[in-house]
Amino acid sequence: MKIYRVNMTEGKVTSEDVPEKYAALGGRGLTSQIVTDEVDPICHPLGPKNKLVIAPGLLSGTNAPSSGRLSVGFKSPLTGGIKETNVGGTAAQKLARLGIKAIIIEGQPQDDKFYMLKVSKDGIKLLDADSIAGKKNYDINKTLRKEYGNNIGVMSIGPAGEYRLSAASIAVADTEGRPVRHAGRGGGGAVMGSKGIKAIIIDDADAPGVSIHDKEQFREAARDFAKILTEHPVSGKGLPMYGTAVLVNVINEAGGLPTKNFRHGRFEFADKISGEMIHDTIKERKGLPTHGCHAGCVIRCSQVYHDKEGNYLTAGFEYETIWAFGANCMIDDIDAIAKLDFLCDDIGVDTIEMGVTVGVAMEAGVIDFGDAGGAINLLEQIAEGTQLGRIIGNGAGFTGKAFGVTRVPTVKNQGIPAYDPRSIKGIGVTYATTPMGADHTAGYSITANVLKVGRQVDPLEKEGQVELSRDLQIATAAVDSTGLCLFVAFALLDEPKALQRVVDMLNAQYNWELTTDDITELGKSILRTERDFNTRAGFNNADDRLPEFFEEELAPHGAVFDIPHEELDQLFNF
C-alpha cells in the first residue's frame, strides 16, 4: 500500500511507502496519528500548515460486512482541536482497493482556483475543477458521473466549503451518485476548500484490490461476523427496518429528546417525525425504506425518501438530522425536515451543526421556533454567501456570538447532538470530554443508558457514567480504525464472540497475531494521541465542560447535568 501526498502549494503529487510506524494503523488511528505527527497544533486551521488526511479503515475494501467507512482527519476550524470525521459511501472501499493507505493534502494553492483529484489505478492526478467550481453537491455528482462514468466514487464540497465556513462538510456519494453521506462534523469541508480541492474522484476500475493473507480464515470470520450483526435486534432489525430515526420515539420516551433549543426533554409532536412514521410514508410514496450507504453493508440503515408527488427528496435521512431540525427547532413537518436535509447535503454543511445553529438563530429571534420556511431560507443564504449565511454557516457558537445569545448548546464550539446530557448523563460525559467536541458517536452511551445493550447504567444517576463513557470512547476509537461502521458496536457490546471475529479478520488479512486486548490498547493509544494534540493546541480540563445552562432542570425528569468536574477529569486516567 502507499501513502499519497498532494502538495497544493507546489501542485505536486508524490507517493511513499507506508512507514513501519503506520503499518498497523488505519482509519481514525492513522489520520489522528498523521495529524499529530505533521500538523502544528497552533497553526491556522485554514492556512497552509493544516493538512487534510484521508484514510480508509483497516478492513475497508474487503468483504468484511459494513466495512466501508472512511476517516478524514485535520485540525478543526470549528473546535480548534484535532478532528476525525467518519463517513460511509463510496470512497473507503474504492481507495482501499486501489492500494491507498492514506491521502495527505497539504499546503495551499497560490491562486484562488479550485482543483480536483482524480484517483485511479494510475495514481493521483491533480486536475482543474472548472466544470464544477461554484456548484452544489448534487450537481457536482451529476457533472462528474457524466464525464467519468457511473462507477466512480466522489468526495466533494459545496458552496459552504468554498467559503471555508466552519460547519462545511465533505460529501461522499452513495452508490447511486447522491451526495448523502457526509464527513460532517468539525468543518472538514472548509479545510478541503482552503486547500483548493473541490472534489476527489475515485475510479477503482482495474484496481488491484486488497490482498488477504489467509483468505479462508478471513471468509469464515467475516461470515460469522455478518451473522452476528444480522441476528442482533438493533443492527439486524431496528436499523434496517426504520433507520436511525427509530430513535425518535425511544429517546423521546426516555425524556432525552432536546426540544426547543434544549428547553425540554420531550417533543409534543414526536410521532410526526418518528422512524415508524417515516417508514410508512416512504412505503406509501414508493421510496426505499432500507438502503446501504456502501457496498457490502449488511445493516442498511439508510433509505430513500420521496416527496408527496413521489419524486426523490433526500436519502440518508438520519435520526440526528430529524431531531436537529425537528424537535430542536420545533418543526413538526417531516417533509420540510427532509427538504432541510437535502439542502444541507447539497450546500455541504453538517446537518447536526445546522439544526443546532438554526435553533440558536430561533433563540435569537432571527426567525421563530417552528418556522420551517424560515429555516429553509437560512440554509439557502449559506449557499448565496450572504452575510447572514456566513454567520449561520459558521455554526451554533458563532451564531450565538453574532446575536449575543447565551443559550448555545456547544462543547469546544461544536453543536451538541440529539441526546440531552441531563437525562442521559453518560452521553454528557462523552460530549464534555471527547477530544472531538460535542460528539455522540465518540462514546455512544445511549447503548447502556437507554437501549440496554452491553450493560445497563441508569441514565439519570451520576454513578458509572464516566467509566461507561471511557470504555465506549476507547472501543469507538478502535472501531473507527477498522473501517467497520460504528453500528457494529451493538453486536460487539452484546455478543462476546463478535470482537474476536473482528480480530480474526484483521489477523487473517494482515498476518498479524492480535488479541482482543490489543484492540483496547489501540483505542487507548488513539485517544491519548488526540488529547495530546489538543493540549498542544491550547486545551486543558476547563475545556471539558458543558455550557452552564445544563444546570437548569429538564422536564420530565427534573434532571440536571451534575457529574462533578473532578470526575470528568478522571476520564483520561487509563
Next chain:
Amino acid sequence: MKIYRVNMTEGKVTSEDVPEKYAALGGRGLTSQIVTDEVDPICHPLGPKNKLVIAPGLLSGTNAPSSGRLSVGFKSPLTGGIKETNVGGTAAQKLARLGIKAIIIEGQPQDDKFYMLKVSKDGIKLLDADSIAGKKNYDINKTLRKEYGNNIGVMSIGPAGEYRLSAASIAVADTEGRPVRHAGRGGGGAVMGSKGIKAIIIDDADAPGVSIHDKEQFREAARDFAKILTEHPVSGKGLPMYGTAVLVNVINEAGGLPTKNFRHGRFEFADKISGEMIHDTIKERKGLPTHGCHAGCVIRCSQVYHDKEGNYLTAGFEYETIWAFGANCMIDDIDAIAKLDFLCDDIGVDTIEMGVTVGVAMEAGVIDFGDAGGAINLLEQIAEGTQLGRIIGNGAGFTGKAFGVTRVPTVKNQGIPAYDPRSIKGIGVTYATTPMGADHTAGYSITANVLKVGRQVDPLEKEGQVELSRDLQIATAAVDSTGLCLFVAFALLDEPKALQRVVDMLNAQYNWELTTDDITELGKSILRTERDFNTRAGFNNADDRLPEFFEEELAPHGAVFDIPHEELDQLFNF
C-alpha cells in the same frame, strides 16, 4: 470606603465594608482579584454568572497628578479570559471621592429592559433608562447632562453594547461630557449590556472626598512627582505637544508601523497622519491641541479635533486609532480617520479592535484597502444592527472567520495593536503572553525598544525581550492599580526617585509602610492572579503565541517574530 454590589437579577443594590483582603488593593489589582474570587472562569461571559467590576485606583480622587484612571474588570466575551480595561475621564476621581472602593454588577435582569445606575453621596440607585435606551453615546451624554447637570461623570454603552458585541466598549465622558475615553478592549460594553445597564451617572456633589492620613507628606510627594512628570521629555513635552500621535513618525521610522493589515512596517503616507501634522491642523482649525482627559492630569495628551469647517469632530484622538484606520487600512485621509474615531466613540466600540477588524474585512475583499467611505459604512452598520454589523462588531477574529480569511492579527482573539511584533520584538512578547490578549499597554516595550526610556533593548534582536516584557508587565500591573495614568511610566523608568514618590503618596494617604519592592510584589501577585483565572478558563501555554503569519518577513528590516516558544513560556517564571 465601601464596596457596592448591584444584583441585576433581583434589582437590588447593597453595600458592604471593604474586606481586609481587599484593603490594600485598588484599580486593576482589585478588579482582577474580585473577578478571580467571584466569577466562575468557565461561565458564559454574557450570562448571569459573569460580573462587571469597577474600581478607581488607589490614588484616584486625590491631588496626585494624573491619578484619574479607572479599572473595569470582567470575564471577556472577546478573549474568554480575564480582562482589566483601564480608562480615564470623569469616573475614577468622582467614585473615589464618593468613598467607593468598587462597584460589582452581577446577575442579569429577568426582562429585556435597560437600566441606569445613579451614584451619589446617597449611595447607588437603580433607575430605568427609558430616556436613553437605544441611543448613542454622544446623545446619551447630552440627555443625561440636561437632566442631571453638567458636573456628572457618565459611563455608558452605545448600540454595540446593547447588542452585546464582543468589541463593545464602555465610554467614559471627559470633563466636557464627550464620550471620548473608553474602557475599550475586550468587550466590557457587551458585559455591561448583558447586565442591562445602559449608563452609570456619577454625581459627586457634596462627596466626602478622599481622606489622607498625612496631608503634608502627601502634598510634598505629589508636588515632586508632578515636577518629575512635567520635566520628562515624553510626559512633559512630546505627549502634551503632539498627543500620542507623536508616535506615528517614530514607529514608522522604526519600521514597526503595521501597514495594510500587517504586510509592511512602513506606511508611505505616514506624514499625512502624523502627530505633527495633526497638531498643525488642530491649531489651524482652532481646536485644542492639548487637553486633559481627567481633572488633575498634568500630561494632557488629549486634544480636540475640528473638521474643515471648524466644527467639533472628535477628541481623544489616539495614536493607536490613527494607526488602526490609517496605516493598517491604508487610509491617508486624517479627517476620515477622525470621523471613524468619532463613530467608534459614539457607537461604543474599541477603536483598536475596529481598525484591525476593518483591515481584515479589507483583506477579505468586503471593501478595498484605502476605502475610507467603505470603512465608515462598516461602522455605521454596527449601529444599525445589520448582519454585517454584527460580524464587524464582534471583532477581527470573528470577521476573519466569517469570511474565511487567515491573515488575522489577533492573540487570544483580541486584535493586535499598532506596533509590529517582528520589528519591535519586545512588544510581541507582551502580545503573546499577557493574560489580556494582544495588548500593548500590558507591557509597553516601546520604551526600551524604540524610545530609549529606562534601558535600551535592540528591537530586532531576540535577546532580552522576554526579560523586558516581564519587567514591564509586572510594573504595569502595579501602576494600573494606583489610578495613575500609564504614561507616568516614562518618568518611572527613567527617574529613580519617581517610584519612591508614588510609594510616598500611597503611604501618606493610607498610613502604610510600603517600600518600592512591595510595588513589584503587587505587580507579580496581580499577574499570577490573572493567569490563574485564565488557566481555569481553559488557557495553556499554547494560547501564548502569535499568529503564524508573523513568520513572514517584514520590510524594511526583513524581520520575523522568532522568540522561541520555550522562552515565551519563561515569562511567568517569577
